[in-house]
Amino acid sequence: MSRLESVPAPLLVLAGIVSVQFGGALAATLVPEIGAGGSVVMRLLFATVILVAIARPRFRGHSRRAWLTVVGFGLALGLMNFTFYGSLAHLPIGVAVTVEFLGPLLLAASLSRRPIDFIAVLAAAGGVLLISEALSVPFADLDWTGLGLAGMAGACWAAYIIFSGRTGAEFDKLEGLALAMIVATLVTLPFGLASVPEWTGETLAKGLGIAVLSSVLPYSLELTALRRLTAQVFGILLSLEPAVAALAGLIILSQTLDGIQLLGMALVVVASAIVLGLGARKDPAESTGS
Numbered sequence: 001m002s003r004l005e006s007v008p009a010p011l012l013v014l015a016g017i018v019s020v021q022f023g024g025a026l027a028a029t030l031v032p033e034i035g036a037g038g039s040v041v042m043r044l045l046f047a048t049v050i051l052v053a054i055a056r057p058r059f060r061g062h063s064r065r066a067w068l069t070v071v072g073f074g075l076a077l078g079l080m081n082f083t084f085y086g087s088l089a090h091l092p093i094g095v096a097v098t099v100e101f102l103g104p105l106l107l108a109a110s111l112s113r114r115p116i117d118f119i120a121v122l123a124a125a126g127g128v129l130l131i132s133e134a135l136s137v138p139f140a141d142l143d144w145t146g147l148g149l150a151g152m153a154g155a156c157w158a159a160y161i162i163f164s165g166r167t168g169a170e171f172d173k174l175e176g177l178a179l180a181m182i183v184a185t186l187v188t189l190p191f192g193l194a195s196v197p198e199w200t201g202e203t204l205a206k207g208l209g210i211a212v213l214s215s216v217l218p219y220s221l222e223l224t225a226l227r228r229l230t231a232q233v234f235g236i237l238l239s240l241e242p243a244v245a246a247l248a249g250l251i252i253l254s255q256t257l258d259g260i261q262l263l264g265m266a267l268v269v270v271a272s273a274i275v276l277g278l279g280a281r282k283d284p285a286e287s288t289g290s
Contacts, residue, residue, distance in 0.1 A: 133260075
């Protein structure tokens with residue numbers, strides 16, 4: 001950990017963002033093989049084993065409120081990943097992450113009283129309209145399933161942020177996260193059991209890679225960075241997630257977005273930088289997304 005602490009905090013956050021989004025792009029290659037349920041269960045299963053081994057969480061000595069909090073955290077975490085992976089079967093990852101990003105953006109704006117945040121949210125809504133092609137494609141031809149799942153993932157992300165902060169107050173951060181990962185795995189397990197016979201050596205290798213890239217590595221990097229980073233800088237860096245997701249989609253999946261979609265993404269990125277960065281509170285919330 002001492003080596004990580006010697007690295008500039010903004011670089012740790014950027015590394016975490018890149019890790020999450022490239023892990024998401026790798027997951028998009030696994031979803032067609034074993035489905036969203038199988039993919040999310042495999043990811044959470046591997047990540048849970050690793051985090052439990054590292055954190056060695058205690059199962060006794062916690063209050064009823066603490067358990068309710070960590071269960072809520074785990075439900076939000078599991079459903080966030082499941083709905084996001086489901087959206088990857090329908091949408092380019094850059095589009096899915098941009099729509100999902102409305103969740104934490106709206107949450108932050110709802111806690112603010114600044115007029116500029118309201119304007120930023122309107123700009124972000126316009127950006128989502130552009131990137132979803134709602135203004136250029138007939139409504140009947142839009143992929144409402146993918147957009148709906150990405151929107152649900154965003155709502156779960158907002159809930160994840162709320163419960164993450166509460167879990168951090170009730171548990172040692174890594175201990176609470178490990179317990180929440182157990183809950184998330186159990187919640188999503190029924191959706192992935194049917195895919196188990198299709199798990200091969202290749203899919204298991206991908207699942208392990210996704211678990212490390214999307215969960216273990218970014219959580220560790222962000223937890224280290226947040227001790228030394230202001231909320232403003234963290235929020236501005238976090239707003240880059242849609243752009244990094246589009247880059248990961250281009251490199252890993254050969255997914256491209258047209259000029260109008262890129263403009264929509266830019267609107268969401270700028271709006272997020274205004275709301276999550278310039279309007280951030282003193283203490284940044286846990287916020288690693290899908």
